[in-house]
Amino acid sequence: MSLLQNRSADQVIFVDVLEDNMNNLTNRLGQDFPRDKNNWQVRCEDLKNIIVPACDSQLFIIAGVGPHQTIEFINSLCASAPDIAFDLLVCSVHGNYSVRQALIDEGYKLKNERIIFENNRFYEAIYASKNASKVIVDTGSQMWCWSDPEHKDYWHRVVAHYQQKAKKDPLQFEPIVSRYEALRDSIA
Numbered sequence: 001m002s003l004l005q006n007r008s009a010d011q012v013i014f015v016d017v018l019e020d021n022m023n024n025l026t027n028r029l030g031q032d033f034p035r036d037k038n039n040w041q042v043r044c045e046d047l048k049n050i051i052v053p054a055c056d057s058q059l060f061i062i063a064g065v066g067p068h069q070t071i072e073f074i075n076s077l078c079a080s081a082p083d084i085a086f087d088l089l090v091c092s093v094h095g096n097y098s099v100r101q102a103l104i105d106e107g108y109k110l111k112n113e114r115i116i117f118e119n120n121r122f123y124e125a126i127y128a129s130k131n132a133s134k135v136i137v138d139t140g141s142q143m144w145c146w147s148d149p150e151h152k153d154y155w156h157r158v159v160a161h162y163q164q165k166a167k168k169d170p171l172q173f174e175p176i177v178s179r180y181e182a183l184r185d186s187i188a
């Protein structure tokens with residue numbers, strides 16, 4: 001909605017599978033952003049069925065789902081239109097290491113990234129594009145501000161999360177713990 005409010009995009013398309021939520025959203029948008037003055041669409045469908053259209057300058061925002069689904073969405077959008085470049089703004093719930101790897105595997109580069117703390121939860125917002133020049137680092141790079149106590153807290157939570165997973169599956173998760181430890185050691 002803030003994209004519409006700020007006139008940041010020519011068109012904003014909202015996608016979710018929940019019919020009731022999307023009907024409520026349609027009503028709210030109709031009141032706050034009349035269709036004759038704003039270009040928006042509400043689509044009640046599975047994101048995995050979306051085919052990326054052949055347009056210039058488009059951004060897909062994937063927010064509020066876990067890493068498994070986020071990666072499925074990234075891969076299905078890319079597979080739907082392998083020759084069309086589009087930007088992604090990804091804000092997954094947990095598991096950003098694997099999300100970052102999926103972005104790297106699809107050939108994405110970093111435009112910007114930020115740690116967000118909201119309602120006692122941390123998120124990483126990763127803004128990626130195939131037309132950017134900075135590499136995406138699996139543990140995050142420019143978003144870390146080590147003098148910020150919240151970022152230190154986030155680092156501890158991430159390491160604890162992967163240490164917990166490493167207890168069950170050390171082969172997969174111990175290397176990830178080591179990557180985060182190396183990141184901290186490189187700053188210290």
Ligand SMILES: C[S@@+](CC[C@H](N)C(=O)[O-])C[C@H]1O[C@@H](n2cnc3c(N)ncnc32)[C@H](O)[C@@H]1O
Pocket residue numbers: 015016017018045046047048062063064065069
């Ligand atoms: C926690 S909510 C986040 C909603 C919103 N994206 C946000 O960030 O505020 C997760 C949403 O993902 C939607 N969702 C899950 N799987 C989906 C899919 N395959 N296609 C579209 N939406 C999906 C759910 O219906 C749910 O509304």
